[in-house]
Amino acid sequence: MSSLFDEFQLKDLTLPNRIVMGPMTRAKATPEGVPTPLMALHYAQRASAGLIISEGTWPERRGQGYFDIPGIATQEQEDAWRVVTDAVHAKGGRIFLQSEHTGRVGHEVNNGGLQMVAPSAVPADAMIFTRQSGYSQMTTDLHALTTAETWELIADYYKAAVRTKAAGFDGIELHGASGYLPHQFLSDESNQRTDEFGGTPEKRTEFMIRVLRRLIDAWGTSHRIGVKISPNIRYNGIAENEVEETYSILLERLNDLDLAYVAFQTPESLRTLANQPNDEIVDGEIWHRFPYEFIRERYNGTVIASGDLTKELAQNALDAGKADLFVFGRAYMSNPDLVERMQHDWPINETDLRRGYGGGEEGYTDYPTWEEQRAAAELTPSGA
DSSP: OOOTTSOEEETTEEESSSEEEOOOOOOOSOTTOOOOHHHHHHHHHTTTSSEEEEEEEBSSGGGOOSTTOOBOSSHHHHHHHHHHHHHHHHTTOOEEEEEOOOTTSSOGGGTTSOOEEESSSOOOSOEEEETTTEEEEOOOOEEEOOHHHHHHHHHHHHHHHHHHHHTTOSEEEEEOOTTOHHHHHHOTTTOOOOSTTSSSHHHHTHHHHHHHHHHHHHHTOGGGEEEEEOTTOOOTTOOOSOHHHHHHHHHHHHHHHTOSEEEEOOSSOHHHHHTSTTOOTTTSGGGGGSTHHHHHHHOOSOEEEOSSOOHHHHHHHHHTTSOSEEEEOHHHHHOTTHHHHHHTTOOOOOOOGGGSSSSSSTTTTOOOOHHHHHHHHHHSOTTO
């Protein structure tokens, strides 16, 4: 029986375990989107993960929906990311960059005042946090990309991928989930185009496929390129009415690309579903209520699953053959040594989300490892 802690061969990249540190926006970059030395420390502390996926990183400035998130579009950003990848590699880790263009998700005050773009001028009915006004309605002043502009934006992904490789990353994950730009092209509600990028389920997959092909071109191999999708998720105002038709076509086309992996995000937390009465984790209907079965039946390669997982839920999914690698997010915020804690059944630190975003080292690089916690406890006088 395979274990979460076994080695896994991800094409030509050997992972020491099946545990993935998931991408988490933490708003620690500069306002101009330059990664900071504190980010290098944070990622290096977590290098025992089988694979680290970086926080979402914009390929061009209009794709910055949130404040203080990093980019990979300038030489300064590339050089700063090199400090991060060097720090991770020095600790024996592996790190992919998540390429994230938020499209209509966000607000122009977060990207320096640039007009945001989308497949069609259909605003997202959702809120976004800005430093100026707190939570605000996502921008409604959208520019619908022309066909020529869509091709130009695909070229921007390529340029960013070239910089990503130069910055020392081990690969790229295209963020095609969570209501962001590639997902907006997939949706029949946010994509109302009639050109080569819309109008039918197959044409709505064209943008994602074209971007992935350019990422492959930039890297020189498809084996270091992954993609994240989220069929039927309701997040950031996204909605889809032709889920099975669209994603069946998409997964068939992804098979042809021979990618490193397909990662997916579930419509609901696996932990929430598993806690409902009469659900069987491995064999029951729970697996038919979100994408595990759907993707396994249609995709031939490595599958990465997420969904508020625990060690037990991930191992059950592995035993049932539902996925190969497993993403942990919030637990990695407060447990730099999460792999070791799970492997040895050491206590898991609770995450204080009040300290989760923005700011400096507090709540970011100051969480101790279990060994550090134990050593500190031994030095504390009895009764103190």
